[in-house]
Amino acid sequence: MKLSLGKYLLPTYVALTFAFLAIPIIYTFVFSFNDSIKSNIIWRGFTLDNWLDVCNQQEVCDAFGNSVIVAVSATVVATIMGTMIAIALVRYRFRFRSATNLLLFLPLATPEVVMGAGLAAQFLDFGWQKGLPTVIIAHTMFTLSFVVVTVKARVATLDPALEEAGRDLYANAAQVFWRITFPLLLPGILAAAMLAFALSFDDFIITQFNSGALDTFPKFVYTAAARGIPAEANVIGSFVFLVAIAIVLVVQIRSSRKQKKLITK
Amino acid sequence: MAFVALGPQAPVASQKPTKTGRVALYLLLPGLFYLGLFFLTPLFSLILTSLKAPSATGVIGRYDVALEIGNYGYALGQYAPQIFRSFSFALIATVIALAVSYPIAYFIGVTARNRPLLKGMLLTLVIAPFFISMLLRTFAWKQIFSNDSWLLNTLKDVGLMGADSYIIGTDFAVIFGLVYNFIPFMTLPIYASLDRLDLRLVEAGQDLYANSVTTFRKITFPLSLPGVISGTLLTFIPISGDYVVASRDFLGSTDTAMIGNVVEANFLRIQDYPTASALSVLLMAAIVILVSAYVRKSGTEDLL
Numbered sequence A: 001m002k003l004s005l006g007k008y009l010l011p012t013y014v015a016l017t018f019a020f021l022a023i024p025i026i027y028t029f030v031f032s033f034n035d036s037i038k039s040n041i042i043w044r045g046f047t048l049d050n051w052l053d054v055c056n057q058q059e060v061c062d063a064f065g066n067s068v069i070v071a072v073s074a075t076v077v078a079t080i081m082g083t084m085i086a087i088a089l090v091r092y093r094f095r096f097r098s099a100t101n102l103l104l105f106l107p108l109a110t111p112e113v114v115m116g117a118g119l120a121a122q123f124l125d126f127g128w129q130k131g132l133p134t135v136i137i138a139h140t141m142f143t144l145s146f147v148v149v150t151v152k153a154r155v156a157t158l159d160p161a162l163e164e165a166g167r168d169l170y171a172n173a174a175q176v177f178w179r180i181t182f183p184l185l186l187p188g189i190l191a192a193a194m195l196a197f198a199l200s201f202d203d204f205i206i207t208q209f210n211s212g213a214l215d216t217f218p219k220f221v222y223t224a225a226a227r228g229i230p231a232e233a234n235v236i237g238s239f240v241f242l243v244a245i246a247i248v249l250v251v252q253i254r255s256s257r258k259q260k261k262l263i264t265k
Numbered sequence B: 001m002a003f004v005a006l007g008p009q010a011p012v013a014s015q016k017p018t019k020t021g022r023v024a025l026y027l028l029l030p031g032l033f034y035l036g037l038f039f040l041t042p043l044f045s046l047i048l049t050s051l052k053a054p055s056a057t058g059v060i061g062r063y064d065v066a067l068e069i070g071n072y073g074y075a076l077g078q079y080a081p082q083i084f085r086s087f088s089f090a091l092i093a094t095v096i097a098l099a100v101s102y103p104i105a106y107f108i109g110v111t112a113r114n115r116p117l118l119k120g121m122l123l124t125l126v127i128a129p130f131f132i133s134m135l136l137r138t139f140a141w142k143q144i145f146s147n148d149s150w151l152l153n154t155l156k157d158v159g160l161m162g163a164d165s166y167i168i169g170t171d172f173a174v175i176f177g178l179v180y181n182f183i184p185f186m187t188l189p190i191y192a193s194l195d196r197l198d199l200r201l202v203e204a205g206q207d208l209y210a211n212s213v214t215t216f217r218k219i220t221f222p223l224s225l226p227g228v229i230s231g232t233l234l235t236f237i238p239i240s241g242d243y244v245v246a247s248r249d250f251l252g253s254t255d256t257a258m259i260g261n262v263v264e265a266n267f268l269r270i271q272d273y274p275t276a277s278a279l280s281v282l283l284m285a286a287i288v289i290l291v292s293a294y295v296r297k298s299g300t301e302d303l304l
Helices: A002-031 A058-091 A097-109 A112-126 A132-156 A160-168 A173-202 A205-210 A217-224 A231-264 B022-050 B070-111 B116-131 B134-145 B150-158 B171-195 B199-207 B212-223 B225-241 B259-269 B273-298
Strands: none
Touching (some): A058 A132, A112 B273, A205 B259, B070 B259, B225 B273
16 A cells, blocks of 8 residues: 555656646636636636737737847847857867856846846946847847857767868868758757747846836736736737747657667667 | 756767867857846946935936945845845745655656656646746736635635635735746756766665665755755745736735835836845845855856
């Protein structure tokens, strides 16, 4: 009896905790179909209207559009600069290595409110108007270190012999990079870009301090919370969730197949 | 912060950096310059602003450069309860999140180790909350716990809750919301450590007649310590500065305000930049002291 209890205790606990984690996600999804009038608090019946006409609430759509513009811009810039740093950290010897590591580590260990207020104070000192550019600058800053960490792990698994083989076959530095190094790093770079995009898209605190009048999706939700969040916001949240989960599932299934091959070998 | 490096991953080949030369400089310069300009100098702007005095012109929201150290005394005196609350909430939520997350991380990293598909699915479930806006999730809890919700009405009918008791706006609600939001941040780094745990060490312990409690205490847990350290930092630091969960539009009330709420109100609403900056500097200083104590144990290179 004791044995079987011990055997089922952990899986039961894990299943219950996952159910708990899913509650607000399911709630948001269900209430995206609510036939709500203004506030989306009480269940008033099923409708597809919110999904079919998301831009009925123009503000939600605009905020979502801004979030996408910010996330794409910040992701591109942070991924390029972060990948360069990651390659340098793993491959090159240079002075000030520990200072560099510290500078990269600090943004990960700084509360968002401090980074947000600091940047906003600097923009005030510079006399810069807050808006789309300042949000993109802020998001590039706080996602950069995450890109470095993610790509670095991939660079570290790269076998330098492959690049040496390329050089032995008279490939020049650019050819070695674009034909060998870059394709091998690509999964890591893509993972980093996805992470940067997700972090930027969901960021609220740093955005609130540096956006001025610009609305992003999380900022819209925060402001709307005082009077009740419209169902259209649930639609956008659920839609983003479904897209992200689909991408992750495809990646997971593909990599688990690869691992299974490795294990059975 | 090792959790971000999850994903499909071969064991890391330990290679020493070998190349030298100018290229390193060109690779590093843009990113480091960027962080210097938009991460490091803003911290100095924050210190500068925290010492400013109200402008001689008397215009609200304008301040002159000064050395007003009294701003710190004012911030500490005025907002001591919020500062204390931030760190005690962060500590309590971190401890609860650790207790909740460790078994999940163990199950994924050890029990499900040889079943890649199950493992992948479970990891997806852990990170699933990241894919839906944190604000929407927190707002969902607000509605679930709100006064006339199905849950509260049921609890009151059954007699588990008093007729005029409530949940939203209490310390419990805020800590609950914080724990919920940070379970994935705690689970992933611990999982990453346990995934690398060599099970032969545990078997060796059993062979030497250690019971399961002893093998856990002396082998499994110490070897997962890097993950526990990362996880607690990834939970404690953001919580100490969070102000969404504790906001009165979400799970909190004016009685649950944390440092973040005060910084937000002072900076963005009443434009008292010096007080907001002084509070931010104090928060940052407390975090730096805490993190350096941790880092001294584990080393920055490891944490990164």
